[in-house]
Amino acid sequence: MKRLFQKFQLGKQICKNRVVCLPMVTSKYREDGYVSSENIEHYTKIAKGGVGLIIQEATCVSKTGKLSFQQLGIWEDNQIPGLKKIATAVHREHVPIIIQIHHGGIMSVTGNLCPSNLTCKNPFSGKALQGKEMSSEDIETVIHQFVSSGERAYKAGYDGIELHGAHGYLISQFLNTNVNKRLDKYGTDPTLFVLRIIKGIRLVTSSDFIIGIRLGAFEPTLEATINTAKKLEPYINYLNISAGFFGMFTPCKPVGYPYMEHIYASEKIKAAINVPVFVANFITSPQMADDILVRTNADMVGIGRGLLINPNWVKDAENGANTGTCLQCKNCFWLPGNDRSKCPGKKIFAQNQSSVTH
Ligand SMILES: Cc1cc2nc3c(=O)[nH]c(=O)nc-3n(C[C@H](O)[C@H](O)[C@H](O)COP(=O)(O)O)c2cc1C
Ligand code: SF4
Numbered sequence: 152m153k154r155l156f157q158k159f160q161l162g163k164q165i166c167k168n169r170v171v172c173l174p175m176v177t178s179k180y181r182e183d184g185y186v187s188s189e190n191i192e193h194y195t196k197i198a199k200g201g202v203g204l205i206i207q208e209a210t211c212v213s214k215t216g217k218l219s220f221q222q223l224g225i226w227e228d229n230q231i232p233g234l235k236k237i238a239t240a241v242h243r244e245h246v247p248i249i250i251q252i253h254h255g256g257i258m259s260v261t262g263n264l265c266p267s268n269l270t271c272k273n274p275f276s277g278k279a280l281q282g283k284e285m286s287s288e289d290i291e292t293v294i295h296q297f298v299s300s301g302e303r304a305y306k307a308g309y310d311g312i313e314l315h316g317a318h319g320y321l322i323s324q325f326l327n328t329n330v331n332k333r334l335d336k337y338g339t340d341p342t343l344f345v346l347r348i349i350k351g352i353r354l355v356t357s358s359d360f361i362i363g364i365r366l367g368a369f370e371p372t373l374e375a376t377i378n379t380a381k382k383l384e385p386y387i388n389y390l391n392i393s394a395g396f397f398g399m400f401t402p403c404k405p406v407g408y409p410y411m412e413h414i415y416a417s418e419k420i421k422a423a424i425n426v427p428v429f430v431a432n433f434i435t436s437p438q439m440a441d442d443i444l445v446r447t448n449a450d451m452v453g454i455g456r457g458l459l460i461n462p463n464w465v466k467d468a469e470n471g472a473n474t475g476t477c478l479q480c481k482n483c484f485w486l487p488g489n490d491r492s493k494c495p496g497k498k499i500f501a502q503n504q505s506s507v508t509h
Contacts, residue, residue, distance in 0.1 A: 155441040162361045162388050164247040164310050166203030170465050173455035174206045174251040184224025186233030194237050198244035201465035209253035209315050212300040215262035216254035225300040234307040249311040250304045256321030257282035266324050266331040274397050276487055294347050301352030311361025319396040327396045329371045342382045349386045361388045367395020368416035377423045384424050391429040392417040418447035429453050437468035460496040475500035
């Protein structure tokens with residue numbers, strides 16, 4: 152491995168290798184948004200498994216912006232002590248932890264805020280969505296919710312926050328000019344909404360508090376994402392690249408490029424900016440992770456479902472052991488009818504482990 156196990160410095164934090172645990176909403180335990188003991192166990196296990204950095208799952212800044220009823224929340228001060236338990240448990244394993252903060256906008260289960268009036272269908276769930284154009288007061292309220300959530304994350308002891316600016320949620324809706332048709336300053340400059348959030352969070356935290364953002368690689372085009380990245384660059388510590396509004400993309404990778412479009416796009420984004428870039432999605436083995444780091448020149452590589460199957464993914468990779476295989480069955484995705492507790496990859500991995508032990 153050329154790069155996977157090299158240390159990396161993010162802000163003032165030292166990551167012991169280049170593997171970042173991607174944010175994944177897995178909390179199926181409580182409906183009030185408060186941390187449960189299962190959440191703490193989940194992150195402790197991943198930290199013990201040797202990752203360089205954890206980005207905690209999308210945690211909602213507003214009761215009415217949730218992407219699922221069981222999503223974790225950071226919308227009120229009483230949630231700080233529970234969140235602090237996660238941060239403390241992970242720090243005990245000498246792993247830095249960033250919390251992803253999120254508002255669902257039109258994709259919320261109990262709300263429908265959107266930069267513009269928009270009628271569409273969620274391509275994943277098939278659900279009809281009817282977005283309501285946000286008034287200036289709505290915008291001020293949500294910016295305040297993000298900023299005070301950033302402050303709560305700081306008070307809870309996280310090393311930083313990641314804004315969820317991808318996957319079609321509210322920030323992604325503002326950044327995507329196919330969705331954001333506003334005629335006011337938030338439409339003429341689609342980055343204004345998120346920039347106000349970032350600058351607000353910086354003011355209520357410290358200069359070494361990490362502020363990152365997850366961005367769609369094609370929001371709505373690669374060129375537009377590069378422009379957004381350049382505008383945000385002076386104010387952020389890193390970019391985590393993923394899919395944008397409803398996962399749409401414009402094919403642009405050259406013939407023979409061995410990885411998916413978002414990986415190719417991450418390479419182009421990394422070449423255009425100076426802040427660290429995390430590359431992610433559908434990376435299924437340590438060899439592939441290392442090759443992608445070298446090829447794209449990205450700074451960290453994200454592993455998501457691999458860590459759900461095997462929280463010891465990094466330690467096993469270091470020892471040359473089987474890390475497990477995600478079968479890409481999408482059973483753990485938020486799709487109607489999925490029984491998210493059933494993971495065939497995990498089952499096969501556990502069977503293999505017990506046949507190795509006995
Ligand atoms: C169960 C589940 C929950 C997810 N939750 C989030 C989330 O909270 N925030 C986010 O940015 N992405 C989320 N994602 C997307 C992952 O971060 C990641 O981009 C995706 O799983 C692809 O990476 P992988 O192939 O390594 O799993 C989720 C994915 C899964 C499977
Ligand atoms: S095997 Fe299926 S359920 Fe398990 S992590 Fe992979 S996609 Fe999710």
